[in-house]
Amino acid sequence: MSLVSGTLAFYGPGDTDWSAAKVNLPVAAGAWLMTDPQSRVEMRVGADSIDLSNDTQLNFAELRDQVMQIALTQGRLDLHLRRLKKDETAEIDLPYGRVLLLQPGVYDIDSGRPDQPTRITVFEGSARFVGGGIDTVVNAGDVLVLRGSDTLSAAAERAVPDDFVRWCRSHDYDEKRLAAPRHVAPAMTGYEELDAYGEWAAVPTYGEVWFPTSLPGGWAPYLTAAGSGLSLGVGTGWTTSPGDLRHVITGAGLASTTAGPGCPASSPPSRSMRRRWSPSFRHRR
Numbered sequence: 418m419s420l421v422s423g424t425l426a427f428y429g430p431g432d433t434d435w436s437a438a439k440v441n442l443p444v445a446a447g448a449w450l451m452t453d454p455q456s457r458v459e460m461r462v463g464a465d466s467i468d469l470s471n472d473t474q475l476n477f478a479e480l481r482d483q484v485m486q487i488a489l490t491q492g493r494l495d496l497h498l499r500r501l502k503k504d505e506t507a508e509i510d511l512p513y514g515r516v517l518l519l520q521p522g523v524y525d526i527d528s529g530r531p532d533q534p535t536r537i538t539v540f541e542g543s544a545r546f547v548g549g550g551i552d553t554v555v556n557a558g559d560v561l562v563l564r565g566s567d568t569l570s571a572a573a574e575r576a577v578p579d580d581f582v583r584w585c586r587s588h589d590y591d592e593k594r595l596a597a598p599r600h601v602a603p604a605m606t607g608y609e610e611l612d613a614y615g616e617w618a619a620v621p622t623y624g625e626v627w628f629p630t631s632l633p634g635g636w637a638p639y640l641t642a643a644g645s646g647l648s649l650g651v652g653t654g655w656t657t658s659p660g661d662l663r664h665v666i667t668g669a670g671l672a673s674t675t676a677g678p679g680c681p682a683s684s685p686p687s688r689s690m691r692r693r694w695s696p697s698f699r700h701r702r
Contacts, residue, residue, distance in 0.1 A: 419466075424452070425450060428448070430445075450476075452492070454471050462485060465497060470581050475488060475490060475492070475494065485508070489528045513566060513569060516544050536561070538559075539576065546561055559573055560576050611627050
């Protein structure tokens, strides 16, 4: 979790109730996430950005090196998919079908409601929708509008960014302007934060290393990170300059916003927070 604006509820494998989720929460396969009607959230999976709109619920059905499968049970998400190799799969499952992302790009998917259609928007890239008797490709600049339930009808429109899309792009990052990809694999979640909060320097024995530029005296990785709002990635080292012993690290991220109150553990989740769909339900292929 890289940004939480408002309240985010979390339900992990083995949990018996929803709980409040905050920035830097690690999310793995089997996790459920739910925003309330006033909340928005951003997640990072490696180099990819996933934003959730208000009143959205999803499940990470699969999340591993070559497969990302998300079940969007209600609400809307925006996905900036920066990399997709030939042997990798990125899929968004909807109640009445599935969206296969065919290329890196920017995708906006609204699962729809009884009074509103499902909308699959492709700003960059291309996607394929399969379900309800429809099998079609959505190209960049287009929106596929789906109506119905078991049997769907489809119509095409032009893609137009709205307030949610502009919000997503406002905090998204431009990889071309970062130095970090030249030093750290973009697959390391949080790498894009490094340039804003530190500098790179060549150090004998270690090579190129990153170190924070503005931290209190005596700060050390993993000891004070929780209090400073920093979430560290893997790897630590030290510079060896004469008279200087300074920590250097290979990953960091700034907690930009924390979650507000969530679902209390002592009481059952409200109706809007209950799981409505299970990853055990699979669409007919």
